[in-house]
Amino acid sequence: MSIEKIVSLCKRRGFVFQSSEIYGGFGAIYDYGPLGITLKKNISQLWWRDMTQLHENIVGLDSGILMHPKTWEASGHVNAFNDPLVDCKECKSRYRSDELVEEDQEKIDWTTIQCPRCGTKGKLTEPRQFNLMFKTNIGPVEDDNNIAYLRPETAQGIYVNYLLTQNAMRLKVPFGIAQIGKAFRNEITPRNFIFRLREFEQMELEFFVQKGDDEKWHDYWVEKRLKWWVEQGIPEKRLKLFDVPKEGLSHYSKKTVDIMYAFPHGEEELEGIANRTDFDLGSHTKNQGDFGISAAVAENKDSTTKLAVQSKNDGGWQIPYVIEPSAGLDRGVLALLNEAYKKESLGDNKERVVLSLAPHLSPIKAAIIPLKKNNEALVGLAKEIKLSLQSLRLGRVVLENSGNIGKNYRRHDEVGTPVCVTVDFESLDKKTVTIRDRDTMEQKTIPIEGLKEVFTETIKK
Numbered sequence: 001m002s003i004e005k006i007v008s009l010c011k012r013r014g015f016v017f018q019s020s021e022i023y024g025g026f027g028a029i030y031d032y033g034p035l036g037i038t039l040k041k042n043i044s045q046l047w048w049r050d051m052t053q054l055h056e057n058i059v060g061l062d063s064g065i066l067m068h069p070k071t072w073e074a075s076g077h078v079n080a081f082n083d084p085l086v087d088c089k090e091c092k093s094r095y096r097s098d099e100l101v102e103e104d105q106e107k108i109d110w111t112t113i114q115c116p117r118c119g120t121k122g123k124l125t126e127p128r129q130f131n132l133m134f135k136t137n138i139g140p141v142e143d144d145n146n147i148a149y150l151r152p153e154t155a156q157g158i159y160v161n162y163l164l165t166q167n168a169m170r171l172k173v174p175f176g177i178a179q180i181g182k183a184f185r186n187e188i189t190p191r192n193f194i195f196r197l198r199e200f201e202q203m204e205l206e207f208f209v210q211k212g213d214d215e216k217w218h219d220y221w222v223e224k225r226l227k228w229w230v231e232q233g234i235p236e237k238r239l240k241l242f243d244v245p246k247e248g249l250s251h252y253s254k255k256t257v258d259i260m261y262a263f264p265h266g267e268e269e270l271e272g273i274a275n276r277t278d279f280d281l282g283s284h285t286k287n288q289g290d291f292g293i294s295a296a297v298a299e300n301k302d303s304t305t306k307l308a309v310q311s312k313n314d315g316g317w318q319i320p321y322v323i324e325p326s327a328g329l330d331r332g333v334l335a336l337l338n339e340a341y342k343k344e345s346l347g348d349n350k351e352r353v354v355l356s357l358a359p360h361l362s363p364i365k366a367a368i369i370p371l372k373k374n375n376e377a378l379v380g381l382a383k384e385i386k387l388s389l390q391s392l393r394l395g396r397v398v399l400e401n402s403g404n405i406g407k408n409y410r411r412h413d414e415v416g417t418p419v420c421v422t423v424d425f426e427s428l429d430k431k432t433v434t435i436r437d438r439d440t441m442e443q444k445t446i447p448i449e450g451l452k453e454v455f456t457e458t459i460k461k
């Protein structure tokens, strides 16, 4: 599916808007409209439910976007590179992109530039600014002593709350802390709609395990997360697991498997599952020398707390390993919209656009349509039906009082409403309604009495 069709539907039907459009838009920031935020919340709430309700040993957290700047020093984010860099995939040389080519950086086609060392053309990566963090200042004056960063990942908020959470909830390794929240990265080459954003949302689980059990748990989470995306409506054949090669691993990772999805612009990462070893807690702990940390951590003189657990094998104290499934919520929305969008021919040169979202994710669950606009008896009954379906609290149910059934069907197909219920004169006499299925367009007449059950079954499907 072409990205333009999705962008256009998103704007027309209130899923996603370009930020600050009335001022010409704002780079790589998008706003979610009424239907988009509902879809996004449906996805994130499911993730939250699956993590924190279906696993007794996973608990939730909501930490601040702004954190003590020492966090980002210890985590390695501040000390990483500060310039936009390009890599040569051939000879592994690395250059500052603005030194290599002095033109407007956004306009350069890096595939046409030659590597000065090995002379190969077409092997330079797009520039990445290694320090992607946005800076701000805390307090009334701007100076170097009060810098704060907008978090580039939610994970660090979990590490700094690790011990407080463990004690409060009396948790024993293995256990996990889940968090959903905004993250910010000053991406140099943002593109592809909501795929690469400067402000985005992550759904991250940090799962703490004993060293030695880490590889087993890594495999477990890769499989589990792949299955989860399939359950949300992405066919397994459109997802691939990619073992990130050593040279592509983040500074904290021993192994990362990316779940790749066939986005409209190509196959790219939807979620990454990293084995972050004891790097993070090891970086943030006090008394680092006491715990035989395996990762190469920088010295930490600032932490006030030991972040170790007692080993089940020898009773010694050690830093847990971390397995991190980290998913991009915006990328999830894009992938699911892309899977759901279909154009179908209806014969007679007519066609329809249908968004075949899994019903549990659809932003509107049902539309109730009286056959005649403003007919008191029909509209009255339609309202009653709406209220009875609303009372199930399965999602948004709307009344369409325009009298044009065909148009209503088309509009609700386009936004993915799984059920349309028509109220006609037979509904008054025989207490029946016509229920139409979005995907098959099949219509069935059923007793009003049975509607709640049929509706519930459809939505939970």
Ligand code: ATP
Pocket: 185, 187, 194, 195, 196, 197, 198, 200, 201, 202, 269, 270, 271, 272, 326, 327, 328, 329, 330, 331
């Ligand atoms: P990429 O290689 O695509 O830049 P990454 O490896 O830097 O991604 P991670 O640091 O592993 O990404 O972040 C975890 C998840 O957060 C990613 O799988 C992705 O879904 C999401 N994510 C990361 N950066 C962005 C972004 N700029 N816009 C939207 N989502 C993002």
